[in-house]
Amino acid sequence: MDLTNPESSQVIYDVPIFFKVYKNGLIERYRKHDFAPPSNNSVTGVRSKDIVIVPENNVTVRLYLPKITQNDQKFPLLVYFHGGGFVIESAFSTYYDSYLHSVAAETNVIAVSIEYRLAPEHKIPACYDDSWAVMKWVSQGSEPWLKSYADFSRVFLSVIPLHSHASSVTVFNGMNFSEWHEQMIVGNNINNTIPQTENAKEYLKFVEEYFCSADYSRWYTSG
Known part of the structure; x- marks a missing residue:
């Protein structure tokens, strides 16, 4: 950034801990995330992979498959909305990748972590639209890991408190998951919460x- 240029250095809007906007339109986030690639963990047996759901919007999911210990084994399905106030973080950051890996390993669930578009570059309802697209994709159950190992009678959503509204709007606003939507449970993830x-x-x-x-x-x- 050229700090000698008034339009480059003048901040016109600032949300502490999230982002600030400069006069020239540049958006700078206070917290930048890293990237953790998908992996096969030989210790826990958890495997992960990335799948692009909506190419034109770069909507992607990271799937986590726990260790398979028996034939015809089925696991509960967890759909996860990462935190960050809709403006920071990523399903692919080390923080969330490590967290979802641990969840899959310790609770024996297949996890689907959604990488949705962030504001302010992509304003709400972009994140809702992306999450809705993923939920429809999940409901089809055609992805090989989901088809072979997911138990669609046990489906869970996990969100942090700030995203509770997003999940409820996304999932229950006119949604029809035929045989398994009544089995779905929405819960709040407590790893990021209001400071007590x-x-x-x-x-x-x-x-x-x-x-x-x-x-x-x-x-x-x-x-």
């Missing part, structure tokens, strides 16, 4: 100030 400290009031004040403001709508949502 004396700073909680300040955190909630921050949420109200930024996420309930007109500027929030301008940078996060379409229309």
Whole structure:
């Protein structure tokens, strides 16, 4: 960034911990994620792979298959929405890849982790649309790992608290999963939650100030 250029250095909107927008249109995130490739873990037996669902929007999922110990083995299916306030993080970051790998290994579930588009480059409802596309893809059950090993009578969604609304809108707004949608359970992932400290009031004040403001709508949502 050329800090000598006024348009490059002038910040016109700033959401602490998430991103800031410069006058020239550049968006800079405070927290940048790394990339962890899919893997086959010889210790836990968990395998993972990436599948592109919507090529034109680069909507992708990372599948995690736990260790198979018997013939015709079926596992519960977990669909996971990563956190980050719709603006940071990735299903492919070391943080979330490690977390989902551990979940698959320790609970014996097939996990589908969604890589959706982020705001403000792709405003809401882009993340909803991407998640909806993945859920429809999952419901088809045609992917080889899902077809062979997923138990569609035991389907779970996991989201962090900030994304609870996203998951409910995505899944239950006119959705029809025929035989297995009634078995679905929506839950909140507790690995990222509102701080349970004396700073909680300040955190909630921050949420109200930024996420309930007109500027929030301008940078996060379409229309």
